[in-house]
Amino acid sequence: MLRLKLALLNVLRNGRRSFITLLAIQFGVISLILMGGFFASMYEGMREGVIRSQLGHIQIYQQGFNQFGSQQPEEYLIDAEVLQKVTKLVEELEQVELVTPRLNFTGLLTDGSRSLAVVVEGINPEKEALLSSAVKLTAGEDLFEEDTDGALIGDGLFKSLNLSVGASLTLMATTADGSFDARDVTAIGAISTGTREVDNRFMRMNLQHAQELMYTEGVTRLVVLLNDTKHTDEVMALLSEVFQEQGLALELRSWSDLADYYHEVVNLFDGIFFVVQIIVLAIVLLGIVNTMVMAVMERTQEIGTIRAIGGTRGEVMGLFISEAFILGLIGSVLGVIFSILLAQGITAASIMMPTPPGSSQNYPIRIFTEADLLWKNGLFGLLIAVISSIYPAVKASRMVITKALRFA
Amino acid sequence: MAVVKLKGVSRYFPVGNKPITALDKVDLTLERGEFVVLRGASGSGKSTLLNLIGAMDDPNEGEVFIHGKALSSLSDKQKSQLRSHYIGFIFQSFNLIPVLTALENVQYPLSLQRIANNEAKDRAAQALAQVGLADFIHRRPNQLSGGQMQRVAIARALVTKPDIILADEPTANLDSETSKQIMDLLGSLNRETGVTFLFATHHDFVLSRASRILELKDGHIVKDEQLQNLNLVDQIASGEKVG
Known part of the structure; x- marks a missing residue:
C-alpha cells in the first residue's frame, strides 16, 4: 500500500516531467485512435460504397x-x-x-x-x-x-x-x-x-x-x-x-469475394497504419525513456537509501515500473477521452477530403471511435509506458549503493 | 556470538592506474550493545568500513561476518534482506524520502519487509514517539528542522529492531546543541534497546558517550580503546536486564 502510494507521490512530485510524459502517452494514443478511426471509417465507406453501388452483399449466379x-x-x-x-x-x-x-x-x-x-x-x-x-x-x-x-x-x-x-x-x-x-x-x-x-x-x-x-x-x-x-x-x-x-444449381459470392480493389486498398492502408504505429511507438518510447532516465538520475540518492535500508533490486525496479504504470494508465485514459472528443469534433466539422485516386466522389472526414479501437490503443499506451520504464528501472536497480548514496 | 566480525579485510579503489588502499587487513569484532565511535581523518577509511559492515560493498580481501554469516556467501537479494532485518543506517544528510511524511518514512522499511500496513503504522508511530516526534508524524521532511529530520532517520533505523546501527557522521549537518541532543538520544536508545551502534564522526564530544573508540589511519585501526563511561556491555555480559 505504502509502496503504491510512494509511486503515486513520485508521479506527482515533478509535475512538469509527469505532464510531459503524459503528453507523450496521450500523443501516441490519440494519434493511433484518430488514424485508426479514420481508416475504419474509410474502410466502412468503401465497403458500403461497393456494396450499395455495385455488388450488394451477396450475388447469386447459375452454377x-x-x-x-x-x-x-x-x-x-x-x-x-x-x-x-x-x-x-x-x-x-x-x-x-x-x-x-x-x-x-x-x-x-x-x-x-x-x-x-x-x-x-x-x-x-x-x-x-x-x-x-x-x-x-x-x-x-x-x-x-x-x-x-x-x-x-x-x-x-x-x-x-x-x-x-x-x-x-x-x-x-x-x-x-x-x-x-x-x-x-x-x-x-x-x-x-x-x-x-x-x-x-x-x-x-x-x-x-x-x-x-x-x-x-x-x-x-x-x-x-x-x-x-x-x-x-x-x-x-x-x-x-x-x-x-x-x-x-446455383453459386454464391459475397461482396468480399468480389471486392478485390477494396481488399487491395485495405491491405495498403493497413501497411501504412503499421508503419505509423512503429513511428508513434518510437517517438513515445524515446520520450518516456528520456523523462524516466532523468527521474532516475534526480533520485539517485533516494535509490541508494532504499537499497541501503533493505530494498531489493526488484523493489527499486517495481517502484519505477509502478510509476510508469500510473502514468500510462492516466495518459491512456486521458488519451482515449480526448480522442473521442476530437473524433466527434472532426466528424461534426464535415471537413471534405479530396477525391481519392480511382474515385469520382469526394467525402467528408469521419472518425469512428469503436470500443475495440479505443481499448486496444488505450492498452497500447499503457504497455508502451510500462515497456519504456524497463530500461530506466533496470538502470536504477543496478546502481552501486555506495555511489548512489554519495550522489549529490 | 559477535554481532560483527571482520577478518583480514582489505579494500582497494582504483585511482588512475594505481589502487588506493582504503582498508588494509583490518580485524575487528563488535559485540552486542557496544556504543562504538569510529574516528579518523578524512580518507582514513571510516566510510569504507561502514559500507563493508553494512553489506553495501565487498572487500577485495578478507571476510565480513554478520552474526557469524559470511557476507561473501550471500546474493544481492540476501544482502538486501540482511540489511532490512539486521542493520539500521543513519546518514549524514538524513536521506529521508521527501514525498513521504515522517510516519511513512519510518514505516517504509517495514513495508519492504511486507509487514501489514496497520502494524507497520503502529510500530512507526511508536518509533517516532521514542525519538520525541509523536507530534510531528504527519509532517513532510521539508516541514521539519535538521534535528527533527535526523530523529526521523533514527526512528527509521530503529523501527526494524536491528542488531546494529551504522551512522556515518550523523551530526555533521547539525548545530552543536542539536548534535548533543541527538547523541544523548542515541546513547539512551543504546541503553534501552541493547542495539549496537557504530559511528563515524569528527566530533570529540561524542567520545564522552562512547563505550569503545576505534581510530583509523591510512586504512589501519591504530587505536582500539574500551571505555568505562557506559557499562551496557558489562550489563549484557552479566545477564542483567537491558532497557
Missing part, C-alpha cells in the same frame, strides 16, 4: 458462371422459373432487405457520330434505387419502370459522348442466341458509382428492355442486400444450405 460465364454468358443465365423461386426463398430470410435481378452484357453505344463499348446492366429500377443508394445521379432524372427505353449513362461516358439529357442513342449487342440486334435508348440521366473506371463505360436500363434486346427472359445474377453487412457470412451459409436442399 459455373464464375468459371465459364465470361466466355459464354448466355449459357449461364438464371432462367425465369428459377429466378422466381430463388427470389421467394431469399426474401423469406429476416436478414434480407431486398433481392433484385440484373442482366449484364457488353454492347456498343452510338450517338450517330461516335460509338463506344459499354457495359450494360439491366435492372429493376425500384429495387435498384434502394440497393444502389451510393450511386449518385449527376444529371437528369432517375430511371423508373415506365421509362421503357430510358437509360442512365455513366458520368464519364455521358461527358465523353458530350450527351445532354434526353439525347437519343442506339445500343447494339450480341443477343443470347448469337445474333446481333439494336435498340434505341434515351439518355434520361447520368450516374456516378464512385469509381471512375466504371463510370467511363457503364450504363443502366430497364431489365425488361435489356431482356428484349438480348432475346432472353433470364438474368445474369440476383443481387441480395442485407439489413447489416455483418450478417453476410451467416446468410451465405443459410442460402447455400437451402439451395442444396432445393436442388438448385
Whole structure:
C-alpha cells in the first residue's frame, strides 16, 4: 500500500516531467485512435460504397458462371422459373432487405457520330434505387419502370459522348442466341458509382428492355442486400444450405469475394497504419525513456537509501515500473477521452477530403471511435509506458549503493 | 556470538592506474550493545568500513561476518534482506524520502519487509514517539528542522529492531546543541534497546558517550580503546536486564 502510494507521490512530485510524459502517452494514443478511426471509417465507406453501388452483399449466379460465364454468358443465365423461386426463398430470410435481378452484357453505344463499348446492366429500377443508394445521379432524372427505353449513362461516358439529357442513342449487342440486334435508348440521366473506371463505360436500363434486346427472359445474377453487412457470412451459409436442399444449381459470392480493389486498398492502408504505429511507438518510447532516465538520475540518492535500508533490486525496479504504470494508465485514459472528443469534433466539422485516386466522389472526414479501437490503443499506451520504464528501472536497480548514496 | 566480525579485510579503489588502499587487513569484532565511535581523518577509511559492515560493498580481501554469516556467501537479494532485518543506517544528510511524511518514512522499511500496513503504522508511530516526534508524524521532511529530520532517520533505523546501527557522521549537518541532543538520544536508545551502534564522526564530544573508540589511519585501526563511561556491555555480559 505504502509502496503504491510512494509511486503515486513520485508521479506527482515533478509535475512538469509527469505532464510531459503524459503528453507523450496521450500523443501516441490519440494519434493511433484518430488514424485508426479514420481508416475504419474509410474502410466502412468503401465497403458500403461497393456494396450499395455495385455488388450488394451477396450475388447469386447459375452454377459455373464464375468459371465459364465470361466466355459464354448466355449459357449461364438464371432462367425465369428459377429466378422466381430463388427470389421467394431469399426474401423469406429476416436478414434480407431486398433481392433484385440484373442482366449484364457488353454492347456498343452510338450517338450517330461516335460509338463506344459499354457495359450494360439491366435492372429493376425500384429495387435498384434502394440497393444502389451510393450511386449518385449527376444529371437528369432517375430511371423508373415506365421509362421503357430510358437509360442512365455513366458520368464519364455521358461527358465523353458530350450527351445532354434526353439525347437519343442506339445500343447494339450480341443477343443470347448469337445474333446481333439494336435498340434505341434515351439518355434520361447520368450516374456516378464512385469509381471512375466504371463510370467511363457503364450504363443502366430497364431489365425488361435489356431482356428484349438480348432475346432472353433470364438474368445474369440476383443481387441480395442485407439489413447489416455483418450478417453476410451467416446468410451465405443459410442460402447455400437451402439451395442444396432445393436442388438448385446455383453459386454464391459475397461482396468480399468480389471486392478485390477494396481488399487491395485495405491491405495498403493497413501497411501504412503499421508503419505509423512503429513511428508513434518510437517517438513515445524515446520520450518516456528520456523523462524516466532523468527521474532516475534526480533520485539517485533516494535509490541508494532504499537499497541501503533493505530494498531489493526488484523493489527499486517495481517502484519505477509502478510509476510508469500510473502514468500510462492516466495518459491512456486521458488519451482515449480526448480522442473521442476530437473524433466527434472532426466528424461534426464535415471537413471534405479530396477525391481519392480511382474515385469520382469526394467525402467528408469521419472518425469512428469503436470500443475495440479505443481499448486496444488505450492498452497500447499503457504497455508502451510500462515497456519504456524497463530500461530506466533496470538502470536504477543496478546502481552501486555506495555511489548512489554519495550522489549529490 | 559477535554481532560483527571482520577478518583480514582489505579494500582497494582504483585511482588512475594505481589502487588506493582504503582498508588494509583490518580485524575487528563488535559485540552486542557496544556504543562504538569510529574516528579518523578524512580518507582514513571510516566510510569504507561502514559500507563493508553494512553489506553495501565487498572487500577485495578478507571476510565480513554478520552474526557469524559470511557476507561473501550471500546474493544481492540476501544482502538486501540482511540489511532490512539486521542493520539500521543513519546518514549524514538524513536521506529521508521527501514525498513521504515522517510516519511513512519510518514505516517504509517495514513495508519492504511486507509487514501489514496497520502494524507497520503502529510500530512507526511508536518509533517516532521514542525519538520525541509523536507530534510531528504527519509532517513532510521539508516541514521539519535538521534535528527533527535526523530523529526521523533514527526512528527509521530503529523501527526494524536491528542488531546494529551504522551512522556515518550523523551530526555533521547539525548545530552543536542539536548534535548533543541527538547523541544523548542515541546513547539512551543504546541503553534501552541493547542495539549496537557504530559511528563515524569528527566530533570529540561524542567520545564522552562512547563505550569503545576505534581510530583509523591510512586504512589501519591504530587505536582500539574500551571505555568505562557506559557499562551496557558489562550489563549484557552479566545477564542483567537491558532497557
